[in-house]
Amino acid sequence: MTEPGFDFHALTPEHQLDAIESVGIYPQSGLLALNSYENRVYQFVADDSKRYVVKFYRPARWTDEQILEEHAFCQELVDAEVPVVAPLVRDGTSLFHFNGYRFALFPSVGGRNFEVDNWDQIEAVGRYLGRIHQVGAARPFQARARFDLDTHLYQPRQALTHASLIPDGIKTTFFSDLDRLIDAISERWHTNWPIIRLHGDCHPSNILWRDGPLFVDFDDTRNGPAIQDLWLFLNGSRADQLAQLDTLADGYREFSEFPADQLQLIEPLRGLRMVHYMAWLAKRWQDPAFPRAFPWFAEAKYWESQVLAFKEQLAALQAPSLTLYP
Structure with a gap:
């Protein structure tokens, strides 16, 4: 049993790199898979020496409008000085398309685990x-x-x-x-x-x-x-x-x-x-x-x-x- 439109099998490393480069960011490291199951998420270092995270969205789960509402909410929170991670905007958009896949880019941030007993x-x-x-x-x-x-x-x-x-x-x-x-x-x-x-x-x-x-x-x-x-x-x-x-x-x-x-x-x-x-x-x-x-x-x-x-x-x-x- 699976969701209609499921299709991550074609998301090869070459496809991922081509997608990232299509928006003018050029990875200089390998793509490190992060802990995500619903989507496919990777961390990398680009030629500007900055670390980024790319998220490839699961096909058919959200519409473009729904994803963009998420992005806009995150940016609204950032503008209000609430500490959240918002996606990067390039050429006026935060949601990108490449050969049938949709993806977004984020700055890579670090931190310690939240202490549930603190x-x-x-x-x-x-x-x-x-x-x-x-x-x-x-x-x-x-x-x-x-x-x-x-x-x-x-x-x-x-x-x-x-x-x-x-x-x-x-x-x-x-x-x-x-x-x-x-x-x-x-x-x-x-x-x-x-x-x-x-x-x-x-x-x-x-x-x-x-x-x-x-x-x-x-x-x-x-x-x-x-x-x-x-x-x-x-x-x-x-x-x-x-x-x-x-x-x-x-x-x-x-x-x-x-x-x-x-x-x-x-x-x-x-x-x-x-x-x-x-x-x-x-x-x-x-x-x-x-x-x-x-x-x-x-x-x-x-x-x-x-x-x-x-x-x-x-x-x-x-x-x-x-x-x-x-």
């Missing part, structure tokens, strides 16, 4: 997320998708019905428990939140630490509830998560009103991410990069473990929502 860093992330959402609230995306149950729950549920990797012996139990989880999420979901532009996939690995946080990879940016960019930083016991949430909120409030009324969406969003992630792997399985990177996805014990994960998430949905300290 309270100062957590507060700083909250502060800058408040700034990102301050900019994102100015107007919604017009072309990019909205974060909703259809795209992140119902469509993934349909995709999983075609997943050939689910063992026959557990299919009935798997889908029965999955549907119970979907029903519970749907009952607790609400849409009475302001529609703002989000990072969309703001987990700790998408933050580099320099003198402060540097936000990267806006590939999943979309309209949605502000809490989507916050809950991924919560981990550990309930007491740990309450402390992390309070620290994030302290920083966030410096620039934006904290969305306390969206706290009840945290566990539904966690459930959405669980289902969406499984369906994403299933849809991409014919891409050779995926079996190499996620071999456990084809093992029966993975699917058996998901049945238990569904039950655990159902229990989390039934527990009281997190709240901020008084």
Whole structure:
């Protein structure tokens, strides 16, 4: 099972170099593949002695308009002095085409890993997320998708019905428990939140630490509830998560009103991410990069473990929502 229009096999090293040179940048080093599965991303040094990153977009995933909205949002954040990595503009555009492939170029930046147990860093992330959402609230995306149950729950549920990797012996139990989880999420979901532009996939690995946080990879940016960019930083016991949430909120409030009324969406969003992630792997399985990177996805014990994960998430949905300290 694969996405229509999938075609990375023709993206040879020679093709990559020709594409980069077509916009007047000439690599002087080899292309170092970076950790990306959805797209193809490489780092290189050019003849100006600068390091660059080139991203070749997965065919048929986003339209040109959707990609350009992502780029424009990143540039808007840079203009507002928010630390994000925006694509380079050459000859008036940031999205380039070469022999059927679309690509963008970025400055290569370095940094340390964000420390998920560092309270100062957590507060700083909250502060800058408040700034990102301050900019994102100015107007919604017009072309990019909205974060909703259809795209992140119902469509993934349909995709999983075609997943050939689910063992026959557990299919009935798997889908029965999955549907119970979907029903519970749907009952607790609400849409009475302001529609703002989000990072969309703001987990700790998408933050580099320099003198402060540097936000990267806006590939999943979309309209949605502000809490989507916050809950991924919560981990550990309930007491740990309450402390992390309070620290994030302290920083966030410096620039934006904290969305306390969206706290009840945290566990539904966690459930959405669980289902969406499984369906994403299933849809991409014919891409050779995926079996190499996620071999456990084809093992029966993975699917058996998901049945238990569904039950655990159902229990989390039934527990009281997190709240901020008084």
